[in-house]
Amino acid sequence: MKIFQCGYCAHSLYFECYTCENCGHLAGFRDEDRTMLTFDPQGDTLISDREQKEYKYCKNKEYNVCNWVVEKDSPEEFCQACQLNRTIPNLSDAENFEKWQNLEVAKHRLIYQLQKIGLDLKSKLDNKEGFCFDFVVQKHDPKLMTGHANGVITILLKEADSVLREQMRRQLMEPYRTLIGHLRHEVGHYFWDRLIYNNKRLLKQYRLLFGNERVNYGDSLKKYYKDGAPENWQESFISKYATSHSWEDWAETWAHYLHIMDMLETAYFFGLNVRPVDMHEAMKENMKVNVTFDPYTVEDFDIIVETCIPLSFAVNSINRAMGVPDVYPFVITPDMVKKMKFIHKLLLPQRVKKVRTESSSRKKKSTIKDLGKDTTTSN
Structure with a gap:
């Protein structure tokens, strides 16, 4: 998750904020470009501080469960x-x-x-x-x-x-x-249904990593709840439940892939670095990490893993110092990396398409903004 700021006073805001704690301006998230907008609380309408454009809150704002906004003229009541x-x-x-x-x-x-x-x-x-x-x-x-x-x-x-x-x-x-x-x-x-089910090439790769999804799902779950996970499950699976069936291995791995990506994105926007002291020099090098990239822009998943491991160890250590459970209580093995690599590669075209769309949208907005500039000069 990126860091958000108030458009009026530049105070830091959480993703879930409804108001700026510093200046009191209202806050609303625009998902189109993942931007937190802010608005004068004294205004009759939601005019954004930065752009002077009018918005309305998602209808669920009345229950304090959503701070997302949509354009004023949108026919949609919900985000x-x-x-x-x-x-x-x-x-x-x-x-x-x-x-x-x-x-x-x-x-x-x-x-x-x-x-x-x-x-x-x-x-x-x-x-x-x-x-x-x-x-x-x-x-x-x-x-x-x-x-x-x-x-x-x-x-x-x-x-x-x-x-x-x-x-x-x-x-x-x-x-x-x-x-x-x-x-x-x-x-x-x-x-899984949307991306893999109807793709024979991907199904073949999937089965090599996650197993045969055609094995009876109900019978597999019954066996799992009766006998539990295999003794050496940690070598190839992210959790015990992942051993129950191919589909559950996929879903568990998918979830942990998203955990890692979100953790690293947050670390990137905070500029987190791990520079251990008072350690043996060889070990110190293994623990050093500088999160200088947005993981969604990285093609090589090995870079993500190499960054995630020392980062999660550092964050887990902070949690233990506070007497609370580990943020990421898992050990990533080579077999798990292979599975997450498959997911990372699978989603890469989606990310490329998204980046191109956003880039095109920014250029279009920039052109419109330039065309709208007042070119009149005074003598």
Whole structure:
């Protein structure tokens, strides 16, 4: 995630900010170019501080679950992230409302990342090949589970309860269980359908790395929950659950690929460097890292891995100093790198297309701006 600034006073803003804590100006995220706009709180309309252009908030702003904006004349009432919602919980229940807020924070961060990659984010509400989110309470249907089916990503509301989520993490002996982790995992299933399913060449490569997805899924899960993961699962899989079936290996690997990319993007925008002291010289060299690149612009995934490992060790060490769990409690093996390389290469054309589109858009805006300049001179 990049760093955002107030357009009025240049104070730093978080992605989820509704106002600038320094000057009080309203804040709103424009996803078209991943820019945080700010507005005079005394104004009758949302006129951006930088561009003097009028916007409106996504309709979900009234629930304080979305700070994204759309152009004033847009026929859309919801931003692109909120257009993906098919089902939200009953908001008359205060507990439901708080959990939904937490889910929306994670979902908006997911959409930011998918947009940055350049993936096509069609809403299933308008396009049968798109995807959507159902945020639901399980008590109304005990059979409901968090998962993905035909573009519908279902997330149980209880996953937004930090206490219950921690209990589930311990019960399932998972080192990591977060809302954004769930969302990244489930959307990975959707993009397997979109990117791989109908491509024979990619399917062949996929099966060499992740196994045969045609193996019965239900039987595989039953076996996993009965027998658990193989003894040496750490050598080839990012998690125990990834061993249950080819599709789950893919979704788990996809999610961790997104974790790494987001972590490095954030480190890049903060200009983080790791320069250890008081270490043996040989080890010190292995731990040195300078995050000087946006990972979404890097073609060679080895560079990303070589940067991620010492960075995650440093961040994990800071967390341990504060008595909280590791940010990234995983060990990346060569087999896992091969799988993530496959995903990185798969998504590269999407990123190139996105960069070209954004570059063309910036040039167009620049031309329009130049044409609109007042060329009159005075004597």
